[in-house]
Amino acid sequence: MKKKMTTVPFQGTAEQEKQLHALIAEHCGTPGAIMPILQKAQAIYGYLPIEVQQIISDGTGISMSEIYGIVSFYSQFVLNPKGEYAVSVCMGTACYVKGAGAILDRLAAIIKVDPGEVGDDGKFSLDATRCIGACGLAPVFLVNEDVYGRVEKPEAVDGMMKKYME
Amino acid sequence: MDKVKIKINNREYEADRDATILEACRTAAIEIPTLCYLKEINAIGACRVCLVDVKGARAMPAACVQPIHEGMEIFTNTPAVRAARKANLELILSDHQKDCLSCIRNLDCELRILSADYGVEDEHHFTGRLSAGVPVENEDAAIVRDNNKCIACRRCVAACNDMQGISVIGPNNRGFDISIGCSFGVKLGDVPCIACGQCIVVCPVGALYEKDDTEAVWQAIADPTKHVAVCAAPSIRVTLGECFGNEPGTFVEGKLAASLRRLGFDGVYDMDFSADMTIMEEAAELVERIQNGGKLPLITSCSPGWVKYCEHFFPEFIENLSSCKSPQQMFGAIYKTHYAAKLGLDPKDIFFVSVIPCTAKKFEITREGQSAAGEGIRDVDAAITTRELARMIAKAGILFNELPDEEFDSLAATGSGAGVIFGTSGGVMEAALRTAAETILGEPLEKVDYEEVRGSKGIKTATYKIGAMDVCVAVASGTANAHKLLTAIKNGEMDVQFVEVMACPGGCVCGGGQPTHAAATRNFTDLWSKRAAGLYANDKDKPVRKSHENPLIKELYSEYLGSPGSQKAHEVLHTHYQARSKCVRKPEI
CATH class of the missing domain: 3.30.70.20 (Alpha-Beta Plaits)
Incomplete structure (x- = not known):
C-alpha cells in the first residue's frame, strides 16, 4: 500500500532526540545498520516522520531518498503516529471471510481516516492488522485496548464507536 | 587479460574471463537487448529483457549481470529466448x-x-x-x-x-x-x-x-517587436549532428550557424566569444588572488549544476567560487548592455536565447544577480538544450545535413581555441592557464597545450611552473568526483591554487542536455572521447588559441569594459552565490 505523510505536527521531545543521537552514534559506520536504526527510532517515536528521517540522514550520511525508500518499502515502518484512539481491524483469514473488509470501510467513513493514516487532529488512527489471535470472535476490531467481536454487520460499528466520537 | 573458451549459439569464441554474457556476446558481434543495464552506471538485472539460455542452467539468466565461465554454452536466439524477451516487453508495456x-x-x-x-x-x-x-x-x-x-x-x-x-x-x-x-x-x-x-x-x-522552452522561442521569433538573438555553447558543434544521424563528435559548427539563421533568429552568435570573456575575468581573478593573498583555491563557476551543488553541499567553499558569471550569462549580459547600445536596441525588446548542453542552465537564467541591464531584465530569456534545438530544426523542415557551412554573425563571430575547449572537462582550466600564465610572465607562451588536464579521468591534477611560481591545479568532473576533491582540499590533504569543476562527468560534451543514445550504443561507445576530440581538433586549427589575443575581446575591453576585473566588468559580468539547504523541505500541509 502507498504510504502517506502524516498531517499531525511533529512533537518530538529533546529527550527523544538525545536517544536518537545516541542510537545513531552506536550504529554509525556499521554497514547495513540503517535497518536497526530505523527500527529503534520507531520504538522511540512510535513512527518515522520526515523530521526523524532527516536527523537519521544527517547523522549517518545516508541520503533521504534511500532512507525513505526503505521506510516506504517495509510494512513494519509507519509514517503516521497512532491516534489518541488507535483503531485496528483484524484482517486475518477468519475475520476477513466474515466481512472485516466492509467493517474497515465503514470505520474509515465514520472516523474519516484512511487505513494506515491518522486524522489531522490526531484523535483517530486506523490500521488493518494481521491476525490478532481472536478468531473465535471474528470479525473483530480494537480501539486501543477495547475489543469488539462478532460484529454482525458493518452498520453495527456506528453504535460501538459512539463513545469515542464525542 | 585471462581468456576463457565459451560457445555462443554453437560457435566457439574466446572471451575475457571477467566478462558478463552481455559483454562476451558483444565481442562476438551479437547484440543483446537491455533496458535497465547501463555500463558502469546500473547493473541490477531487473528488466529481464536481456535473457539468454545457458546449457544446464535452471532458468534463463540476465545476460547483463551473469558472468561467463570456461565451457559455458550460451544461446541468444532460440524460440524460447525470443518468446521470453517478447513476453517481458509485453508485461512492461x-x-x-x-x-x-x-x-x-x-x-x-x-x-x-x-x-x-x-x-x-x-x-x-x-x-x-x-x-x-x-x-x-x-x-x-x-x-x-x-x-x-x-x-x-x-x-x-x-x-x-x-x-x-x-x-x-x-x-x-x-x-x-x-x-x-x-x-x-x-x-x-x-x-x-x-x-x-x-x-x-x-x-x-x-x-x-x-522543461521544453521552445514554445517561448517560437513566439519570440514570430513577434515583430522583438529582436531575437541566439548564441550556441562550445559543445553544441560536436553533438548537434548526432540528432541528424551523424557520428558522435561530428563537427557541425557551420551547419549549426546556418540552421539558427534559417530558424529566423536576428542575431546568431558563438558562445566561444563569451567563454573568452569568462577567461579574461577568471584569469584576472586568479592572478589577483594569487598575487594579493586572496581566497584560494579559486574554483570555476561556469557549470551551474556545480555551483548549485557547492551551494547545497559545500557552502564553506562559496567564497572560493569565481564571481564570474558563466559564458551563457556573460553573453546575455553584454548583449543587453554594450551591444544593445551599439545596435541601437532597447534591452527590453531583446529576447536572448542560449543553446546549451545543459539543463541546469535553465535554472541558472532564473537566478538572482543575473540582470546586467537592470529593471528586472534577465540576461538570458530562454535556455534550450541541444535536443530542443534539434526538435526546432526538424519542425521547421530544415534539412540539417544539406545546409551550407556558414559563419556566426561578425559582431561576435570569433572565439579563440581556448573558448572552444570550454566544452570538455579540463578545458576551462587549460584556457585560463593560457591567459593567466601570459599575464604573470608578461611574455608569450611557447607551448599552449596543457595535456595533463585533458582526458576523461574523474579527477586530474597537475603542477605548472609559471615564472618562479609553482601553480598546483585540479580538475574534477561529475559531482561525485567534486565531492572527493573538495573533501581532500577541506581536510588539508591537497594544496591547490586553481580548481575546475564540471557537474557532468566529462564536462559539457556529456551534459544533461545532450542527445540521448540507446544503451546498445552507450554501453559500447566512448561518447566523451569522440565529442571531446572534435573540440580539441578545432582548437588546434584556430588561428587564435588564447582568449586575450581574440581581437574582438580586445575591442570589447577597449571600447567598454576597460580592463579585466574593472568596476564595469564587475557590474556586468560578475554575480554572487547563496548557501542552500541540503535537507528535504517539508511540504506545506
Missing part, C-alpha cells in the same frame, strides 16, 4: 502509458525500438491491477518527470546516486505502488537537486525530459 505519437521520445525510445524489434503483439498482456495514473511533475525549472511512462529500470536513480553522488531520487513504496521520485513524494525544488539532467540522459523512455 502493459503498465506503460502508450501515447507514443505525442511522446517526446517517440523516435528514440528504447522500449518502443525493442518492442518493434521483438514484434510485440499484445501490449495489454497483463490485465490485472495496474499503476494508477499520476500527475506529470513539471513545476521544476529544468526537469519534468512523467511516471506514467516510467518502467522502474532505476537508471536515473543510479545516475543520481552512484554516478553523481547527489541521491535526491529513489524508488518509493513497492510492488505496483512503486514510483521513482524524491523522498516523501516532494518536488525536485524541495530537495538539493542540482538540475544536472544526467537522469534525463540515461532514461530509456519518455519518463524524464527537460
Whole structure:
C-alpha cells in the first residue's frame, strides 16, 4: 500500500532526540545498520516522520531518498503516529471471510481516516492488522485496548464507536 | 587479460574471463537487448529483457549481470529466448502509458525500438491491477518527470546516486505502488537537486525530459517587436549532428550557424566569444588572488549544476567560487548592455536565447544577480538544450545535413581555441592557464597545450611552473568526483591554487542536455572521447588559441569594459552565490 505523510505536527521531545543521537552514534559506520536504526527510532517515536528521517540522514550520511525508500518499502515502518484512539481491524483469514473488509470501510467513513493514516487532529488512527489471535470472535476490531467481536454487520460499528466520537 | 573458451549459439569464441554474457556476446558481434543495464552506471538485472539460455542452467539468466565461465554454452536466439524477451516487453508495456505519437521520445525510445524489434503483439498482456495514473511533475525549472511512462529500470536513480553522488531520487513504496521520485513524494525544488539532467540522459523512455522552452522561442521569433538573438555553447558543434544521424563528435559548427539563421533568429552568435570573456575575468581573478593573498583555491563557476551543488553541499567553499558569471550569462549580459547600445536596441525588446548542453542552465537564467541591464531584465530569456534545438530544426523542415557551412554573425563571430575547449572537462582550466600564465610572465607562451588536464579521468591534477611560481591545479568532473576533491582540499590533504569543476562527468560534451543514445550504443561507445576530440581538433586549427589575443575581446575591453576585473566588468559580468539547504523541505500541509 502507498504510504502517506502524516498531517499531525511533529512533537518530538529533546529527550527523544538525545536517544536518537545516541542510537545513531552506536550504529554509525556499521554497514547495513540503517535497518536497526530505523527500527529503534520507531520504538522511540512510535513512527518515522520526515523530521526523524532527516536527523537519521544527517547523522549517518545516508541520503533521504534511500532512507525513505526503505521506510516506504517495509510494512513494519509507519509514517503516521497512532491516534489518541488507535483503531485496528483484524484482517486475518477468519475475520476477513466474515466481512472485516466492509467493517474497515465503514470505520474509515465514520472516523474519516484512511487505513494506515491518522486524522489531522490526531484523535483517530486506523490500521488493518494481521491476525490478532481472536478468531473465535471474528470479525473483530480494537480501539486501543477495547475489543469488539462478532460484529454482525458493518452498520453495527456506528453504535460501538459512539463513545469515542464525542 | 585471462581468456576463457565459451560457445555462443554453437560457435566457439574466446572471451575475457571477467566478462558478463552481455559483454562476451558483444565481442562476438551479437547484440543483446537491455533496458535497465547501463555500463558502469546500473547493473541490477531487473528488466529481464536481456535473457539468454545457458546449457544446464535452471532458468534463463540476465545476460547483463551473469558472468561467463570456461565451457559455458550460451544461446541468444532460440524460440524460447525470443518468446521470453517478447513476453517481458509485453508485461512492461502493459503498465506503460502508450501515447507514443505525442511522446517526446517517440523516435528514440528504447522500449518502443525493442518492442518493434521483438514484434510485440499484445501490449495489454497483463490485465490485472495496474499503476494508477499520476500527475506529470513539471513545476521544476529544468526537469519534468512523467511516471506514467516510467518502467522502474532505476537508471536515473543510479545516475543520481552512484554516478553523481547527489541521491535526491529513489524508488518509493513497492510492488505496483512503486514510483521513482524524491523522498516523501516532494518536488525536485524541495530537495538539493542540482538540475544536472544526467537522469534525463540515461532514461530509456519518455519518463524524464527537460522543461521544453521552445514554445517561448517560437513566439519570440514570430513577434515583430522583438529582436531575437541566439548564441550556441562550445559543445553544441560536436553533438548537434548526432540528432541528424551523424557520428558522435561530428563537427557541425557551420551547419549549426546556418540552421539558427534559417530558424529566423536576428542575431546568431558563438558562445566561444563569451567563454573568452569568462577567461579574461577568471584569469584576472586568479592572478589577483594569487598575487594579493586572496581566497584560494579559486574554483570555476561556469557549470551551474556545480555551483548549485557547492551551494547545497559545500557552502564553506562559496567564497572560493569565481564571481564570474558563466559564458551563457556573460553573453546575455553584454548583449543587453554594450551591444544593445551599439545596435541601437532597447534591452527590453531583446529576447536572448542560449543553446546549451545543459539543463541546469535553465535554472541558472532564473537566478538572482543575473540582470546586467537592470529593471528586472534577465540576461538570458530562454535556455534550450541541444535536443530542443534539434526538435526546432526538424519542425521547421530544415534539412540539417544539406545546409551550407556558414559563419556566426561578425559582431561576435570569433572565439579563440581556448573558448572552444570550454566544452570538455579540463578545458576551462587549460584556457585560463593560457591567459593567466601570459599575464604573470608578461611574455608569450611557447607551448599552449596543457595535456595533463585533458582526458576523461574523474579527477586530474597537475603542477605548472609559471615564472618562479609553482601553480598546483585540479580538475574534477561529475559531482561525485567534486565531492572527493573538495573533501581532500577541506581536510588539508591537497594544496591547490586553481580548481575546475564540471557537474557532468566529462564536462559539457556529456551534459544533461545532450542527445540521448540507446544503451546498445552507450554501453559500447566512448561518447566523451569522440565529442571531446572534435573540440580539441578545432582548437588546434584556430588561428587564435588564447582568449586575450581574440581581437574582438580586445575591442570589447577597449571600447567598454576597460580592463579585466574593472568596476564595469564587475557590474556586468560578475554575480554572487547563496548557501542552500541540503535537507528535504517539508511540504506545506
